[in-house]
Amino acid sequence: MFKGPLTGSKVMVIPLRRLIEATNALVTHLPESDMKKLKVNSGEHLAAILATAYLGRTPVGVEPFDGPDLVYAQDGDDPAVAIEIKSLPGPFRQYAAESERHPDALLQIRVTAINDVMREHGLPKILQAAKQLEAKVPATLDFHVSKQVFLVSHPLDHVTMEALDNPYTIANVLDPLPELGDIEAVWLYLAPDHLVRWRPAEQEWMGAFCGTQPADDPKHVYELIDGYDPEMTLLQNIEALFLRGIGFEGRSPYQLAIDAGSDISAD
Numbered sequence: 454m455f456k457g458p459l460t461g462s463k464v465m466v467i468p469l470r471r472l473i474e475a476t477n478a479l480v481t482h483l484p485e486s487d488m489k490k491l492k493v494n495s496g497e498h499l500a501a502i503l504a505t506a507y508l509g510r511t512p513v514g515v516e517p518f519d520g521p522d523l524v525y526a527q528d529g530d531d532p533a534v535a536i537e538i539k540s541l542p543g544p545f546r547q548y549a550a551e552s553e554r555h556p557d558a559l560l561q562i563r564v565t566a567i568n569d570v571m572r573e574h575g576l577p578k579i580l581q582a583a584k585q586l587e588a589k590v591p592a593t594l595d596f597h598v599s600k601q602v603f604l605v606s607h608p609l610d611h612v613t614m615e616a617l618d619n620p621y622t623i624a625n626v627l628d629p630l631p632e633l634g635d636i637e638a639v640w641l642y643l644a645p646d647h648l649v650r651w652r653p654a655e656q657e658w659m660g661a662f663c664g665t666q667p668a669d670d671p672k673h674v675y676e677l678i679d680g681y682d683p684e685m686t687l688l689q690n691i692e693a694l695f696l697r698g699i700g701f702e703g704r705s706p707y708q709l710a711i712d713a714g715s716d717i718s719a720d
Contacts, residue, residue: 462625463657465650467506469664472691473677475506480698487515488699494706495540496605496644497522499688502695503648503663504536504603504640520589523603532597535590537582539602541574543610545706560609567613567643568628574611575604575641576630583636601638607706608644616647622660624649629656644707645686663688 479488479501491498501523505511508531512523521535548560582602590598615623623643630639630651639651648661664687666674675681678690680697689708696705 462622462660464622464624464660464662465507466665467503467661467663469666469674469677469687471509472502472506472664472688473694475511476502476691476695476698478511479505480695482511483515485699490515492540493696493701493703495538496607496642496707497538497540498695499642499644499692499707500536500538500603500605500640502691503642504534504601506663507661508534521586527596532599534599534601535586536601536603537586537589539578539582539604541570541578541604541606541610543574543607545607545609548609562609562612564612564614564617567615567623567626570606570611570613571627571630571641578602578604579630579633579636579639583633586636587634599637600635601640602636603640604642606641606643608709611643613643616643620646621662622649623647624658624660627651627658629658645689664691 491501501512501515504523504525508525510525510528510531513526514520514524516522517524522538523534523536525534525536527533544560544562579602583600586600586602590600613623615626627641627649630653633639633653636653638653640648641650642648648663650659650661651657652659664674674687674690675683678694680693681690682693685693685708692705692707
C-alpha cells in the first residue's frame with residue numbers, strides 16, 4: 454500500500470467565502486425542480502456544493518434531459534463538466550430505517566482501512582458511474598466534456614482509521630486507481646471533513662482544505678454563515694445553510710457528530 458509522506462504532497466484550497474458563494478448560488482439559480490432531484494439521504498447536495506465551489510460556476514442543471522447528475526457549461530478555457538454522483542453503500546441506512554421502528558436499536562461499526570473501502574465499495578461505484586457517463590454524454594458533441602465521478606460516504610457507513618488519525622487529509626495513504634478510460638477526475642468526500650481528488654492524468658490523489666479564511670478577514674466564520682453552530686463542523690454548517698435556503702424540512706443524516714474516543718481501535 455502506498456503511504457506517501459505529507460511533506461511535499463499537494464493540496465487544493467477551497468476558501469470559506471467560495472463555499473458560501475457556491476451554496477447561495479445553488480439556492481438562488483437552480484429551479485426548485487432541480488433541487489428536489491438532489492437526494493439528501495445520499496449526500497448528492499453535498500457533492501453539488503463542493504463541486505460548485507471548486508469549479509467556481511453554477512451547474513446548468515441537475516440530471517438535465519435524464520443526463521448526468523450535474524452538468525456545468527464551458528467557461529472560457531475551462532471545459533464543460535459532467536459529474537455522476539454515487540453514495541457508497543454501508544450499514545447506516547439499514548440502521549436508520551431500523552431505528553425509526555425501534556428507537557433503542559444499536560449500530561455496530563467496524564473501523565476499517567480506507568483502501569479496503571475503496572476496493573470493496575468505491576471502485577465498483579466508480580466503474581458503474583463511468584458506464585453511465587459514457588451512455589449519457591454523447592460522443593458526437595463538438596466540444597470537450599470533462600467526465601468526473603463524485604463519491605460520497607456517510608460518516609457512519611465507513612469509519613476509517615486514516616480519517617480518525619489525520620483530520621486534514623487522507624490523500625497520502627490512498628492507493629492509485631486503475632485505468633478508468635476517459636474519466637478525468639474522481640472525487641471522494643468522506644463526510645464530514647475529508648475531501649480528496651484523483652486525476653488519472655497526474656496519477657495522484659490530492660487533498661482539499663475546505664473553508665480556509667485569510668488571517669486579515671474582518672469577519673469571523675460565525676458572522677459569514679447565518680445560523681452558524683459551533684457544535685458542528687464547518688462543512689456541516691455549510692450544509693445547514695444550504696438546507697435552510699431550499700426550505701428543507703426533513704433531517705439530514707449528515708448532521709451528526711462523532712466523538713472518536715480512545716476506546717476506538719482497528720482490528
